[in-house]
Amino acid sequence: MSLWMETPSVVVDEKRLLQNIDRMQELAILNHVNLRPHAKTHKTREIATMQLAAGACGLTVSKPSEALQFLRGKVPGLASLTLAYPVVQSKKIQEVLQTAQEVNVEFLLTVDSSEGVDAAQKAAETTCCILKLLIHVDVGYHRVGIEADDPKLLQLAQRINASSSLEFCGLLSHAGQAYRCKSVVECSEVAETERMMMVRIKNMLEANDIAVPVVSVGSTLTEPARKDFTGITEIRPGNYVFLDRTPVRMGLFSMQDVALTVLATVVSSNKYNFIVDAGSKVLSSDGARSAGEFGSTCYGLAFYHKDFDRVVKEPTQNKTVLEDGQELICFEVTSLSEEHGWVKKIEGISSPTIGERLVIVPNHSCVVSNLTDSLYIQGKEPKSWTLLSRGCTM
């Protein structure tokens, strides 16, 4: 099936991708919330189109340059875009706002500081548009956002509400601390803590006569684990389209849901390791997360092509007997240089030969897609998709 692909390449299984898109959309419909997927995971017009066609209300992006790519990218069905980043440079905001107006797409920006509101207001005034703002709330991750009890939160909301060039649209959070969880139960707890904080702030603002139409939360780790959606209007998972080792190790998904892998060729072999042609320039140097002994310090798990479709859970050792009675071999990518993946040889398990190909499940698919210019699509026929917003860091 994959013989037409060169290596190392980032491969997306189309069937698994579609299943992932449908499953998250069903979860949103069932719980009466909008789904606004984070496009930074896939960075492609094709997958954005599939998400919107499935029912997503819009997209989320992470930087002004990424917003511009999606706005100018002629994505069918794109009606609304949220830039979930505290941009403090007015010129950048202005360019995105202007472009959104030109292509008739609703644009929402997050803020978490008076400097951010200054920049937003200047951009709106220069453009003569009304700019829609969401206040980013820190629900315990302590990255960006205003803490729930900070009086600045009400002050900023009041200031935005009073401005003729800004429109206060609501609240947004990202409980990134879920990536430190070790189980589904812990993910549920993080999701509920997030929800309760957001609802409390919403009530506080409404008690101060500020309407809060949007309460936007979530990630791939919190949404499938969330038990209560009351008070939430929107969820913003991103990683769910591809998945990777983290949500599988957490117990949220099966290995058979993982839609993004790296195809690599064995290029060298010595006493200690065999070497594949995928290094940190393909897999990234992001480490493994979540619980587990085996594979907890490695950069990906490597499988023989013939075996990969049979893997349900992440293996806990190099050789496993699966339920079908057959052996499964799994190698750890123990070290990376830029162009080389070091795979530890295992006594009693024969290593692949030079020229043989392996399927590698990476630790973190969002960073893998940022390293490639195109994705190879494993589907009915050979095709590839070009990334729209790779390298959009500004």
Added chain:
Amino acid sequence: MSLWMETPSVVVDEKRLLQNIDRMQELAILNHVNLRPHAKTHKTREIATMQLAAGACGLTVSKPSEALQFLRGKVPGLASLTLAYPVVQSKKIQEVLQTAQEVNVEFLLTVDSSEGVDAAQKAAETTCCILKLLIHVDVGYHRVGIEADDPKLLQLAQRINASSSLEFCGLLSHAGQAYRCKSVVECSEVAETERMMMVRIKNMLEANDIAVPVVSVGSTLTEPARKDFTGITEIRPGNYVFLDRTPVRMGLFSMQDVALTVLATVVSSNKYNFIVDAGSKVLSSDGARSAGEFGSTCYGLAFYHKDFDRVVKEPTQNKTVLEDGQELICFEVTSLSEEHGWVKKIEGISSPTIGERLVIVPNHSCVVSNLTDSLYIQGKEPKSWTLLSRGCTM
């Protein structure tokens, strides 16, 4: 000076870059060896041109796709190109060999297996060209290469020598274990071990009537520390053009030699951290290497713009009094998400305000240049250089 630059951006100081190029060229001339810089560090036509103009004998690249970019890139003065990677796919070799012929550039490939020689021979025969090969020797890094005492080494050299479509040109090594060193003395030892192994193999091959015109070694960490160049014909450092925290922490260079930095803006602030707009998508998630307590688990050191030019050694604490009697403030980038750099706040040291810019010295400049499409050049006038081989993983 840098007000025209957007953030986050990868900035190259032109003056420091030129000094680094000249210094390594002088070292090569002084020791009567050729310098064949590894272009994977900078990936640009402009810097390659500067290296060749300074006296480099050719370039080194790391993948077939990178070789094609440099061959097709109309690099003035490029007469010879070494692909220092054990490519085992014949089609890839064929394309590079054909392109090299078309643009009249000498092309050398490394091999470390009979599968590699098979692929090379097939490519040469299909192209009706003679393909020049270097055998990659494992001098202790245990990544790729044949170990010194492996009888396969002589067998492969004899096979190449006997083939009418292949030409045996010599030996190549990379003592990557130097990146595990903690001092200049340790780097010297690695360099001497590498040299002695290479000379021993050269003598062994010559005793078997195989000429060894090329003995190519080296890295940015071994060459400035090398005490004896006897028997070596060529050195291949790459990182020396930019440098980064690793060679500075090792004591091989001054912080004032570091030519590549990341310019970032503070976008958010909370009780614990302030957040800059450079995350793993700019700095990469490569960790710190070499000795030292302070900064040994961080992803880069952040300085105020006004301070950076005064830093000679890597600071060992957040606040230092320099020789000029003035205070130097240095922050650690303690954590990264894709778009966010987490910088730890320090009690008693005031944090930069939102909107302020910082200069970040990264852990590893080669991976930083792979993440950006262009470099901002800090020089006499605003300019930027587009990368020629970013993302060339295949």
